Amino acid sequence: ISTLIRYPFTDSTGVLAYKEDTVSMRFTTPRVPKSSKVKKPRFSIETNMSASLKPGQKIIIKAQTPFREPDTTHIRLYNVSDTNAISMPYRLIRDSTNICSYFLNTNLVPGKKYLFVADSASLSNIYNECIDSTGFKFTVKEADAYSKMTLNIKNYKGDLILQLLNSSEKLQAEILKKAEGKITFPLLENGIYRLRAIYDLNRDGKWTTGDFATGRQPEPVSYYPGEIEIKTGWEVEQDWDLGTINSKLQKLRSKKKASTKK
Numbered sequence: 001i002s003t004l005i006r007y008p009f010t011d012s013t014g015v016l017a018y019k020e021d022t023v024s025m026r027f028t029t030p031r032v033p034k035s036s037k038v039k040k041p042r043f044s045i046e047t048n049m050s051a052s053l054k055p056g057q058k059i060i061i062k063a064q065t066p067f068r069e070p071d072t073t074h075i076r077l078y079n080v081s082d083t084n085a086i087s088m089p090y091r092l093i094r095d096s097t098n099i100c101s102y103f104l105n106t107n108l109v110p111g112k113k114y115l116f117v118a119d120s121a122s123l124s125n126i127y128n129e130c131i132d133s134t135g136f137k138f139t140v141k142e143a144d145a146y147s148k149m150t151l152n153i154k155n156y157k158g159d160l161i162l163q164l165l166n167s168s169e170k171l172q173a174e175i176l177k178k179a180e181g182k183i184t185f186p187l188l189e190n191g192i193y194r195l196r197a198i199y200d201l202n203r204d205g206k207w208t209t210g211d212f213a214t215g216r217q218p219e220p221v222s223y224y225p226g227e228i229e230i231k232t233g234w235e236v237e238q239d240w241d242l243g244t245i246n247s248k249l250q251k252l253r254s255k256k257k258a259s260t261k262k
Contacts, residue, residue: 001025043129049104049116049136054187055143059104061092065125066099074119077104079112080137088114110142146187147234151195153180155243159200161207167192167227176205180242188230195224197242223248 006020046062053059070092078085088106095101108114115137121130153160157179164173164185172193175183198207199220210218222245228236 001027043123043125043131045123045131045134047116047136049138051137052139052141053108054146055108055110055140056187057140059106060095061102061104061123062098063100063123063125065127065129067094067102068124068126068128070102071122074122076117077106078115078117079109080115081113085115108140110140113137113139143187145232146189147230147232147236149185149188149193149228149230149236149238150182151185152182152237152239153177154239154241156180156199159203160242161198161200161205163196163198164188165194165196167194169194176200190231191229193228193230194248195228195240196248197222197224197240199242220245222246225249 001024003023003025004020005023006018008016008018010016043063043065048057048060072092075092077088077090079088080086090104090106093103093105095103104116115135117135118131118133120133124130149164151162153162160177162175162177162183163171166172172188173185175185177183199222200206201219202208207221208216208219210216222242224238224240225246226249228238230236
């Protein structure tokens, strides 16, 4: 490209003047690097098919984006042993409440080992992104590898939401109850647990917050006054008087450890 430029300069008498000149400019198209090929995005899934499942636990397959209809001709489930692998029938059922989730419905036997295999592109999303070939090995534990907690609820008439929390305050199980009496939390793993009761005054099955505008108070919440330790094979029975509301205490185990250090 020939370009006309005009620039200032000072002559021999010290007077500022301007000159014009023509400059040739060249442009070369850069080469495209070989590594700049655009890779097609891959589709990834999440599942609870970890090392072990509880008896009767639902198998969930989830994604961040909505699924397309799976190609089940390239998805297989095996019952595996040291000598062979037996193909098992199954059904993939779409979660009616979540288009990004499927349930794997099959008959799993406690104490057995299983292998789930999904070939490349057998699962995809609505954007035509596909999974790579993947597989998951898992077992179903025997029921006697877990423990059970039975609570005898006393001194309260009305709807209750009874929640079991682990040592990190995460919800492990929830039971709705409409009268005092016994409830059971089965298939518990080793650990320290807390119990929380929500007095479900409006009977909607969930904790209702307060409302300043209407003057509504939040539904009362009570904690079992202590922590309960569970170990393999234990069957714990505990009375709980819900006629008195107890606030949440600091973790008793932490207090004991602190006093021991002193």
